[in-house]
Every structure is written in C-alpha cells, then in structure tokens.
Amino acid sequence: MADFSMxxxxxxxxxxxxxxxxxxxxxxxxxxxxxxxxxxxxxxICVNQPAAFLSEYYQKNGIDTSRIFFINAITQYATGTAPAPLENCRFVSKPNDLTAMGIAVTTILKQFEGQKTVIFLDSVNAMLIHSSSADLTKFIHFIISKLRILSIAGILLAVEKGLDPVLLSQLSTFADDLVEFPEGNTPQKE
Structure with a gap:
C-alpha cells in the first residue's frame, strides 16, 4: 500500500x-x-458493524486487537439492551446520539492521553443512515477540530458512491489527504 501510510x-x-x-x-x-x-x-468508532464482530474479523485477519479501543454505537441500538461492559469498548446507546458519541471520543482520548493514537471512523455512510447530512457534517467537523487541537490523526472511511456530492466536498475540505481505493487493490492518493 504505497499511497496509504500512517x-x-x-x-x-x-x-x-x-x-x-x-x-x-x-x-x-x-x-x-x-x-x-x-x-x-x-x-x-463503529457504526457500520458491532465491536464484537469487528474484533473477531480483525483477529481472523491478523490484526492485534489489544491495540484497538472501540466506541460502539450499534450493539445497544440493535439489541435493545445494554451490553455487558468490556475493557476495550465503550457503548453508545444509538448511532444518531452524536452528543454521546462526541463525549465518548473525548473521554477515550483523555484516557489515552500521551499515547500515539489514531481515530478510525467506520463509516460515514452508516452514520448517514441514522443522522442527517447537516448533523453529520457538524459532528465530523467537531471531531476533526478536536483531533487537530490534540495533534491526533484521523481516518474517515466511506463508500464514495454512497455519498452525495455536497457532503463529499465538505469531507474533502476537512481532510488533509484523500485516498481512493479503486475497484482493484491499489489505493490512489490524490
């Protein structure tokens, strides 16, 4: 992956x-x-898949999940009950509760203060199912502003064809780099 590095x-x-x-x-x-x-x-920040599913999927693919903390916005919403607490996961009650998600991000960033950290939002498209484009843009702008103040990297993952052009333009403006994965396997950096 020559064009994507972190x-x-x-x-x-x-x-x-x-x-x-x-x-x-x-x-x-x-x-x-x-x-x-x-x-x-x-x-x-998992909105697309529950943390338990992602953790298992990552492990099956050789990813060290001991270095991953999840902010899970889908499990409680999907099951209707509060899940048992997990050491590496904070649950948010529903994916459209952007205030609770913002508080969770702030709390977890404080917990890992002084450590090298990257925020990985999975995914913009899943968030659009639960929140308006305007609310999502404000939330992402808030998160990115916080990351910039704290000098922390961030990745916003999206399926391009699922985004409207106005939102894509706004997200592109917020980002420092755009990495486009083609239908094949080699990402293209713009």
Missing amino acids: SGDDKRIILALSPSRTYRENTIRMMREIQKDPDLRVIV
Whole structure:
C-alpha cells in the first residue's frame, strides 16, 4: 500500500474512499498499515458493524486487537439492551446520539492521553443512515477540530458512491489527504 501510510508521528486527517465490493478488505489493509507502528493505538468508532464482530474479523485477519479501543454505537441500538461492559469498548446507546458519541471520543482520548493514537471512523455512510447530512457534517467537523487541537490523526472511511456530492466536498475540505481505493487493490492518493 504505497499511497496509504500512517505512523505514530502522523497527524493527518485522511478521507479514505472505498468501493463497496472491497470495503472490508480495504479496512483490513489500512489496519495492517497502521499497526506497522507498534506504539500506535487505534480508536475505532463503529457504526457500520458491532465491536464484537469487528474484533473477531480483525483477529481472523491478523490484526492485534489489544491495540484497538472501540466506541460502539450499534450493539445497544440493535439489541435493545445494554451490553455487558468490556475493557476495550465503550457503548453508545444509538448511532444518531452524536452528543454521546462526541463525549465518548473525548473521554477515550483523555484516557489515552500521551499515547500515539489514531481515530478510525467506520463509516460515514452508516452514520448517514441514522443522522442527517447537516448533523453529520457538524459532528465530523467537531471531531476533526478536536483531533487537530490534540495533534491526533484521523481516518474517515466511506463508500464514495454512497455519498452525495455536497457532503463529499465538505469531507474533502476537512481532510488533509484523500485516498481512493479503486475497484482493484491499489489505493490512489490524490
């Protein structure tokens, strides 16, 4: 993955656009690249898949989940009950509770203060199912502003064809880099 790289010293905000057919594979490729730096911790905001599913999927694909913390916005919403607490996961009651999600991000970033960290939002498209484009844009702007103030890197993952042009334009403006994964396997950096 010559065009996608991430190290502990990286402070960029990356908008990663993937075709839907290779979405999961591209997620794994990015996680592997991130984990090349053994000191880099990942905070995954999961709206697309529950944390338990992602953790198992990552492990099956050789990803060290001991270096991943999940902010899970889908499990409690999908099951209707509060899940048992987990050491590496904070649950948010529903994916459209952007205030609770913002508080969770702030709390977890404080917990890992001083550690090399990257926020990984999976995914913009799933958030659009539960929130309006305007609310989502405000939330992402808030998160990115917080990351910039704290000098922390971030990755916004999306399926390009699922975004309207106005939202895509706004996200591109917020990001430092745009990585587009083609239908094949090699990402293209713009």
